[in-house]
Amino acid sequence: MSKVWVFAEIHDGGVDSSALEILAKARELGDAEAVALGPGATDAAKELGEHGATTVFASDDEVYSDYVAQPAAEALHQLVQQHSPDLVLFATNYDSRDIAGRLSAKTGSTLMSNVSEILDVDTAQTQVFGGSTLVDVKLEGSPKLVLVRPKSFEASPAGGSAEVVPVTVEIADELKKAKRVERHVEETSGPKLEEAPVVISGGRGLQEPGNFELLDQLAQTIGNTAVGATRAVVDSGWVPYAMQIGQTGTTVKPNVYLAFGISGATQHIVGMKGAKKIVAINKDEEAPIFQIADLGIVGDVLKILPQLIDEVKSRKG
Amino acid sequence: MDKEDDLNIAVCVKHIPDPNLPGEMEGERLKREGVQGVLDPGDEFGVEAGLQLKEAHGGEVTLVSMGPATAMEAVRRGLSMGADKGVLVTDENLAGADALTTARVLAAAITKAGEFDLVIAGVESTDGYTGTMPSTLAEFLSLPQLTFVKKIEGAEGSIKIDRQTTDGYHVVESPLPALITVTAGVNEPRYASFKGIMAAKKKPVEQWSLADLELSGDDVKVNQNIANIAKATERKAGEVVEDDGSGAARIADFLKEAKVI
Numbered sequence: 001m002s003k004v005w006v007f008a009e010i011h012d013g014g015v016d017s018s019a020l021e022i023l024a025k026a027r028e029l030g031d032a033e034a035v036a037l038g039p040g041a042t043d044a045a046k047e048l049g050e051h052g053a054t055t056v057f058a059s060d061d062e063v064y065s066d067y068v069a070q071p072a073a074e075a076l077h078q079l080v081q082q083h084s085p086d087l088v089l090f091a092t093n094y095d096s097r098d099i100a101g102r103l104s105a106k107t108g109s110t111l112m113s114n115v116s117e118i119l120d121v122d123t124a125q126t127q128v129f130g131g132s133t134l135v136d137v138k139l140e141g142s143p144k145l146v147l148v149r150p151k152s153f154e155a156s157p158a159g160g161s162a163e164v165v166p167v168t169v170e171i172a173d174e175l176k177k178a179k180r181v182e183r184h185v186e187e188t189s190g191p192k193l194e195e196a197p198v199v200i201s202g203g204r205g206l207q208e209p210g211n212f213e214l215l216d217q218l219a220q221t222i223g224n225t226a227v228g229a230t231r232a233v234v235d236s237g238w239v240p241y242a243m244q245i246g247q248t249g250t251t252v253k254p255n256v257y258l259a260f261g262i263s264g265a266t267q268h269i270v271g272m273k274g275a276k277k278i279v280a281i282n283k284d285e286e287a288p289i290f291q292i293a294d295l296g297i298v299g300d301v302l303k304i305l306p307q308l309i310d311e312v313k314s315r316k317g
Numbered sequence: 318m319d320k321e322d323d324l325n326i327a328v329c330v331k332h333i334p335d336p337n338l339p340g341e342m343e344g345e346r347l348k349r350e351g352v353q354g355v356l357d358p359g360d361e362f363g364v365e366a367g368l369q370l371k372e373a374h375g376g377e378v379t380l381v382s383m384g385p386a387t388a389m390e391a392v393r394r395g396l397s398m399g400a401d402k403g404v405l406v407t408d409e410n411l412a413g414a415d416a417l418t419t420a421r422v423l424a425a426a427i428t429k430a431g432e433f434d435l436v437i438a439g440v441e442s443t444d445g446y447t448g449t450m451p452s453t454l455a456e457f458l459s460l461p462q463l464t465f466v467k468k469i470e471g472a473e474g475s476i477k478i479d480r481q482t483t484d485g486y487h488v489v490e491s492p493l494p495a496l497i498t499v500t501a502g503v504n505e506p507r508y509a510s511f512k513g514i515m516a517a518k519k520k521p522v523e524q525w526s527l528a529d530l531e532l533s534g535d536d537v538k539v540n541q542n543i544a545n546i547a548k549a550t551e552r553k554a555g556e557v558v559e560d561d562g563s564g565a566a567r568i569a570d571f572l573k574e575a576k577v578i
Contacts, residue, residue, distance in 0.1 A: 068480070068489055069452065069462055092448075094482060098464050101416075101452025110417050113447035123544055136545040147449065177461035178495065181477075182488035192484075198577050222578055235358060235501035241467060241481045247446045250483075256575050258568075265336075267446070273552060277575050279568055285557065292552040295571050299560025307565035315569050316578050 002030030002121040005085040005143070007076065008048055008056075009095055010065075013040030018091030020051045020155035022148050026089060027052035027158065029121055034162070035079060037064035037072050042164060049162030051155060057083075059167035068178040069095070073102035075169040080107065080143055087121045087144045092248075100147055109141025114247065116152045130266035130288075131273050150194065150251045151274060190219055193243065196226035199254040201245055201272070203230040205261020205282060205301050209238035214305045215260065221312045228252065230268045246271035261301040264289030324376035324472060327427050328367040329438040329451070330395050331357040332388035336443045354387060356394040359439035361506035362499045364395045367437050369504060370472050377401045379430055383411060383422050389522065396517035397509035403522040404430050410527055410534045416450040418537045423450075424457035425530040435476065436496040440465055455496040463489050464498045 004026040008019035019034065026032035034053040036044050038060070045056035057079055063071045076099060080088065088103070090096040092113070104111035117125040117134075124146050125136050139146065193199065200215045200222075212227070219225040228245040229238070245252055247270040257275035262268060264280075264287055272278070273292055280293040281301045290296040297304065335353045356364075367378040380395045380403040382388055392403035406426050414422070427436060436458065441448035455462040467486060468479040477490040481500055509517075527537065558567065572578045 067461075068464065069455075073456065094465055094480075097448055098452045098462060101420075101449035102456040102462075104417050104449065105420060105453045105456035108417070110415055111447075111449050111453070113416070113449055127549065131549055132551065134545075134547045134549050135543060136547075138542040138544050140542070147447075178463050178489050178491040180480075180487045181490050184485045184487070186485040188484075222572065225577075231501075237502040237505065241440075241465065241500040241502060242483060248441045248448050256572065256577050267336075267443075277571070278552075279571055281560075281564070281568075285559075290557045291554045293557070294555035295567065296555065296557035297560050297564040297567065298557060299564050304560060304565050304568075308568055311565045311569035312572065312578055315573055 002087065003083070003085040004030045004032050004121065005088045006032065006034045006053065007088060007090045007096055007099065008034045008036045008044065009091065009093055010036050010038040010040045010044055013043065015044045015047050016091065016093060017155060018093060018150045019048065021151065021153045022089045022091060023048065023051040023053055024156050025118055025153045029118060030086070033057070033085065035076060037075055037167065038062070039065055045162050045164045049160050050157045052158045052160060053162045054160065055165055056162040057165050057167050059169070063171050063176065066180055067176050068180065069098035069102055070175040070177065071171040072099045073106065074171060074175055075167055076103055077106045078169050079167065085143045087139070087146065089118075090145070090147050092147050092149050097147060100145060104145055107141060107143065107145070109143060109145045110139070111145040111147060112137055112139055113147045115146050115148050118146065118148070127270060130269040151253050190226050191224055193226045193228050193245070193250050194252055196224065196252075197255045198222055198225040198258070199228055199245070199252050199272070199275070200225060200258040200260065201228040201230065201262060202233060202260050203262035204232050206233070207302065211302060212239060214309070218305065218309050218312070221309050230262055230265070232265070259289050259293070260305065262289055263287045264292070322374050322473065324370050324374045324434045325431060326367045326370060326376060326378045327381050327430065327433045327436045328360070328363045328378060328395065328400065329423060329436070329454070330360045330364065330380050330382045330391050331442050332382065332384045332391035333357045333442060333444040354390060356391040357439060357443050359441065359443050359501065361398070362501055362503050363437045363439050364398050364400060365504045365506040366469060366499050368399045368507070370435070370469070374472060379404065381423055381426050381430060382406070383414070383419055383426070386524070389524070392522060393517050394509065396520045396522070397514040398507055399513060402520055404525060405522065406525050406527070406530065408527040410537055414537060416445070416447045417453055420450050420453035420457055421536060422527070422530065422532065423454055425532055426525060427458065429525070429530060434493045435472070436460065436494070438496070438498050440498045440500050451496060451498045458496065460494055460496045461491045462496045462498070463491055466497050466499045466503055468503060
């Protein structure tokens with residue numbers, strides 16, 4: 001039976017939900033095991049076990065949360081050498097991307113990115129051209145390394161329990177360099193982008209950064225709604241990278257996605273085409289976004305937005 | 318030149334097919350030859366970050382790139398913004414190189430080009446989007462990595478930056494040398510002036526092959542083999558209507574029907 005590992009990110013003592021999604025796939029492919037590093041890892045083993053991990057290699061050492069990438073990549077490499085998994089799966093998150101990239105250099109395995117499906121332990125699938133084309137790639141190297149797009153699989157508890165194996169890797173001082181010295185959480189009033197049932201997203205068609213306030217107002221009016229953006233406006237410095245929806249940045253699968261002033265570049269569509277319903281406003285009737293929208297309005301987004309806020313208010317009574 | 322606190326900076330730059338043109342496949346690869354190319358817009362933030370650090374601390378900015386001979390255009394573009402010199406690794410064995418190979422080649426080129434205090438790259442390329450090459454490069458160079466930088470706070474002896482997280486940011490500090498990746502929004506890239514474009518023509522550039530880096534075709538063999546390419550089931554387009562003043566009401570009705578209001 002193949003041994004499939006999942007690198008589980010630990011934040012504030014809990015498992016990142018992306019690890020649970022990937023475990024659902026890992027246990028279909030073979031014997032699923034997880035690696036969790038940082039404070040809270042041992043406690044997290046219970047949840048990882050419930051989601052199908054038979055073994056969790058865990059360390060609560062702060063070195064893994066204090067320093068960026070290097071200690072975790074080193075520990076993971078040593079574990080890989082000791083236990084020889086066939087495949088190691090990572091979620092496309094900030095820390096995992098960094099750690100997977102370093103592990104690729106250490107093992108000499110090609111790291112396959114942007115994976116949306118894993119067909120077997122040797123074959124992964126990625127989507128190109130806005131998801132219109134599926135490419136199956138034969139993985140090479142030992143172990144095989146894959147970065148999975150968030151929300152590619154659905155987490156489902158299997159009701160098992162994991163054996164916890166403590167990780168006791170000595171981290172040399174030369175790997176303790178890039179240190180987190182302060183942590184800041186930016187308070188947002190609404191739900192998280194990746195969890196919100198409704199997502200409103202703005203693009204260049206909004207013309208200037210100040211007009212994002214209209215999206216915020218609409219989000220508050222609808223309720224339980226998050227605001228995102230295209231790479232184009234993030235690149236222009238209108239809104240922070242954390243709001244970027246697309247191939248990189250965040251993947252969203254809300255019930256309703258409202259694309260305002262977004263033309264529908266490939267990079268963007270990959271991050272939102274999993275939405276149940278898509279509504280788009282764009283002044284250009286040829287905009288590619290209309291090819292995937294359930295409702296498309298050809299018009300001036302800045303004119304329609306204030307009207308829409310009023311219309312939603314009146315329907316909510 | 319060459320004061321104690323001078324920063325010797327390498328910036329990775331990539332020449333990519335113009336992202337405003339639709340992508341084309343050539344067999345199993347993204348078509349690159351004969352496609353109009355540009356300096357990756359994401360790398361302009363890296364070049365700008367390098368220039369600002371150099372202006373604040375003194376030092377030198379070297380651009381390092383890998384690609385076909387035409388990729389020298391991207392290097393020239395960065396030089397016209399103000400970088401001091403450039404290196405392009407070009408070799409027919411590199412066609413179709415993946416992130417691991419690219420990192421291995423860039424690591425060899427950076428090592429050959431000099432001793433650097435700081436290596437800067439964009440977070441991800443605008444054509445490949447793997448976003449892993451810089452981490453792999455950092456490992457090959459045995460450098461700490463400070464990724465997803467949204468603000469550079471200082472680079473006096475050590476480097477201190479704000480690293481983007483999903484719900485805010487972390488301040489990360491590291492001794493030099495180090496590698497950083499910059500997100501858009503870290504700065505406002507300058508335009509190349511006419512004077513800059515003229516000056517760039519006289520700046521030193523070098524073109525290296527794999528042999529110059531003492532690498533062979535075996536070091537860079539392409540490991541990803543395509544097993545199958547298929548069309549995905551497309552989402553169907555719904556109704557597209559011209560806004561005649563009732564557009565907002567149509568959307569509100571749609572939201573009501575979808576039970577989100």
